[in-house]
């Protein structure tokens with residue numbers, strides 16, 4: 001018997017939400033998913049996750065939403081974070097940060113721990129070293145959990161691979177997000193941990209990281225502050241399907257996917 005998990009890449013703006021709405025149900029059926037985990041810190045206009053959007057995403061079939069450096073951008077979400085255990089913030093932020101960094105769920109009578117972590121590379125705020133922090137956390141989680149899944153919000157693929165090698169055999173999967181570019185390195189490592197540097201995005205691929213390139217070019221050409229706008233062309237749900245042996249906690253397989261969805265820009269939308 002096995003547990004099947006879908007990891008979805010960063011949801012970018014309304015186009016990302018529409019992609020989930022149109023594509024997630026069939027994807028869950030195809031992979032017989034027991035659990036869906038998505039990175040949602042770019043859901044609201046690409047920067048943060050508004051409370052209402054989090055409610056919508058849960059209704060569409062996502063079980064756990066993870067964050068990163070942008071999770072605290074929307075004040076109404078920060079208020080509910082301490083009460084909503086299904087929205088995770090990086091566990092290696094200061095313990096005084098709002099919200100929780102992991103959640104333990106029961107699936108097929110097994111305890112499945114989902115952990116959100118952030119890398120030491122690429123971000124400017126205070127966090128604990130992900131390697132030593134995971135030494136501490138895996139010791140705690142092993143007492144209660146049969147399966148440990150880590151969603152690593154990482155500024156570099158090198159740090160993702162380094163952490164994955166460090167944790168190989170101690171966790172079931174380490175899956176990266178943040179760059180919004182899907183990588184071609186999905187594999188099960190020597191001691192049974194499924195790894196992929198980055199599961200990409202849910203949103204437009206004809207874009208700059210899911211954003212309308214026109215505004216991103218303007219930003220780089222002028223250095224003036226300019227709001228980003230989601231792009232709508234060629235939307236995809238990107239991610240990975242991981243199968244874990246529920247008895248051993250070892251990963252049996254990982255398969256990356258790119259699912260095209262026929263998302264249309266709303267009529268009359270001038271952005």
Ligand SMILES: [Fe+2]
Pocket residue numbers: 041068069070153178
């Ligand atoms: Fe990020």
